[in-house]
Amino acid sequence: MAQKTYLEAIRDGIREEMERDERVMILGEDVGAKGGVFGVTDGLQKQFGEWRVLDSPLAESCIVGVAIGAALNGMRPIAEIQFQDFIMPAVDQIISEAAKMRYRSNGDWGVPMVVRAPFGGGVHGALYHSQSIEAIFCHIPGLRVVVPSSPYDAKGMIIGALRDPDPVLYFEHKRAYRAIKGEVPDGEYTVPLDTANVVRSGDDIAVFTYGMMVHTALEAAERIAADGFECEVIDLRALRPLDRGAIVSSARKCGKVLVLQEANLAVSVASEVSAIIAEECFEHLDAPVMRLGGPEIPAMPYAPPLEHAYLITAEKVDKALRELAAY
Amino acid sequence: MAVTKPDAKDEAGLDAGTLRELYRNMLRSRLLDERMWVLNRQGRAPFWISGMGHEAVQVAFGMNLRPGYDWIAPYYRDLALTLVLGMTPKDHLLSVLARADDPNSGGRQMPAHYGCHRLNIISTGSPVGTQLLHAAGLALASRMRGEDAVAFTSIGEGGTSEGDFHEALNFAATHRLAVLFVVENNGYAISVPWEKQMPTPDVADRATAYGIPGVVVDGGDAMACYRVAREATERARRGEGPTLVEAKVLRLTSHSSDDDQRRYRSLEVLEEEKQRDGVLRFRAQLEELGVLKPGDAEEMRAELVRELDRALDEAEAAPQPDPDTVLRHVYAEDR
Structure with missing residues (x-):
């Protein structure tokens, strides 16, 4: 290929x-x-x-x-x-x-x-x-x-x-x-528009994310794996409709959940994923659902230090994962 | 400058049969429209929005289009147009009574949100002006397949303040697409008179900016409307591009059944407009020309009222939508 x-x-x-x-x-x-x-x-x-x-x-x-x-x-x-x-x-x-x-x-x-x-x-x-x-x-x-x-x-x-x-x-x-x-692959194939994709298997923390944050999550997952915590990283890829089954399955399996996105959090994809987990996985959770996303500012500023302050880096994800792991 | 067409009485070149058909179509729409108001005032229909005073230009275009081949992106006053193309009084009574078999929307939309798949009348919503861009896209697709279908779209003068009006004319004119843009200018956007909507009286003037013909026609003169419709349609079908037609029409009713135009228009003007009603004018004209003989109009009216009575009985007997269907058709069911 x-x-x-x-x-x-x-x-x-x-x-x-x-x-x-x-x-x-x-x-x-x-x-x-x-x-x-x-x-x-x-x-x-x-x-x-x-x-x-x-x-x-x-x-x-x-x-x-x-x-x-x-x-x-x-x-x-x-x-x-x-x-x-x-x-x-x-x-x-x-x-x-x-x-x-x-x-x-x-x-x-x-x-x-x-x-x-x-x-x-x-x-x-x-x-x-x-x-x-x-x-x-x-x-x-x-x-x-x-x-x-x-x-x-x-x-x-x-x-x-x-x-x-x-x-x-x-x-x-x-x-x-x-x-x-x-x-x-060369030639014709399709990927469904309504399924999530588990891109890394693990059973300690489920990380739900999409877009570039999938790659950031994978990087952070490797870091924390060195300390013995295995993350399951789920690429949502279908944001509407969300793959409810995949979300519930990974959240129940891991018991701890990080929902990660570049967008700001209020009334967002992360909100909906969190709500699904709250509705369907309450008794399986070992920690409150954690969300990590962009700040509540109108949009990303230009100056490099300001832009960097907005972005969710692997360091920020790593920190969040360690908090969850320690809960 | 917009081209103002001269009075067309002597040059329309229409045979008696066509003239009678024009009149019959106008009267058929008018009678149905009046019945809708009665149903509303009787409390049997929650809402109606009328096309009274707009009939002539709609019928004129309808009779020049090819039903089921040409494409239609109408607006909410186009009752007469839909009837000429092949929808029936029963279709619209099913809609005003929100019955399951309403072909416009199965009782999902408010009345006068027209749509009919078999006649290529696309479904229309309530946002004003969006349909003009759909017409440009409909015409683009026909053009890409090498077909000579035209796309008719209409809007009130109120809607011409929307950005989509400009974007649609700009796109269709740039690509010389076969779109008929028809502005039914009744002078009011609900309560706001044209003087407060735009700086110049003729919407058709704007055609100059797009390099296409802009035509003003008396929307109460059925023969003039017919000639303008024929010319614009033939031009589009020949591949010469869009025309912007502005019909000066009368709004003989309030904006909708929830409005009362006596609050913002003078009773004298409203009374005077009734005298200029295009349906009355056309009847007088046809009687003068001998196309309608004494008694013809009454006979035609009686026959249309019988059709309407039958249609209303059938529509009232038709079932309402099943509440279990409320979740259907969000996405395609035959994936």
Whole structure:
């Protein structure tokens, strides 16, 4: 199997699916000749033409609204939002329209559309190129929200998303694009959009997380393993719906739980995971559920010391794990 | 500058059959609309939002579209349009009574949130203006497949203040997509008159900025509306791009059944507008032209009322949605 970056894996998945299914198209800012600001769609316009890889005007509601219309008329569009931070003008189209189309039409109309957007910080992107606002969409029935953390999942989940009959928000951690490499099979495979993935087995502490934090958690887990504590690291990867069974199973097995994310904690994915554990694992817990996430500030600041102060590092995770271990 | 079409009486070139059909469609919608208000005032229907005064332009476009082939992204005053395309009074009575068999939404949405899968009328929600972008996307998909289908979309002048209005016109015009943008300008966004919504009276003027035709038409002149609709539709079908049509219409009712426009509009003006009602005007015109003979209009009306009475009986006898279905259709069931 070939070693690919996370970014290459996404592009491979899109390209292969576009070769197989002529309904698949991409609509977004700079996706054409430039290949996207991060290069995810590099070369695709040359291969598939200016209609199927369409440089949109600088208008997010337009990108998503047009994609919804195209989806209703038989296409399988990818609406690329350049940064998750700039998705706000499209939120009406995503939440009021795409998410509700099937329900409000009593099953007559569906929106098979994928909205892709890079999220996350640690790249000197400051307030508006670093956010992690996935929780907004996780609240909404009718949407699927996924965040792959590995190149393998990135390819399998983009193909899975493009074959899903409902709107899928596919969020890519921008720091993973080139930093994360891994084995990616050639050809067609899908990864389910509703299952978590145990990426490290252990029975002392269950760590639930997603995105780049999966890699941070694995690093911290190795450190504490040296002291005899084995963490189970669960990559949630499907944020809506959450894999309730996997969450309950690992939490019961370990009895101690850390829920970890880059986003701030209030009313977030970590809140929901914690609530599921409180509801279903109370008698199996040996410590209160611990959450670790970004601070309650509007977004990540620019200056390196401030940015660093925001980020959840392996040191911070290690400290939290040791607190839990000692409880 | 918007192009104001001259009065079309002598140049519409419409045969008597088409003229009668135009009138019948307008009257059919009007009678159903009036019945909806009665049901509301009788306490049998919680809500209604009307298209009275908007019928002519909707019927004109409806008769120029190909039902089930062209795409429709309507708004909540488009009762007449949906009837011309093939929906029935019973369909809408099922909706206003929130019955399970309502084809718009199975009783899930408020009435007048139109949608009909077999006729390519996409489901519409309540946020204003979002549907214009859907129309651009619908037309984009047709264009990519090399089809000559057109996408009709409509909005009130109130909705033209939304950003999606600009974004949709900009996108459709840039790519010369086959979209018919129809603004049904009745002068009021609920209670706010047009003077407080926009700096100039004609929405159609904005077409200039997108390099597309902008046409103002008297929405009470059915023949003029028909000609404008035919021209815009043919233009779009030929691949020459979108047209922005602004029909100056009358809002002959309050905004909705929960509104009372006498609180913010003068009784004199409301009375005067009733005299300019397009349905009355068109009948007089057709009688003058001899297209409608004495007694024809009454006969047509009686036949339509019989249809309506039957439809209401059937709709009232239809079952309400089963509460056990409330969780269905959040996601696709045939995955």
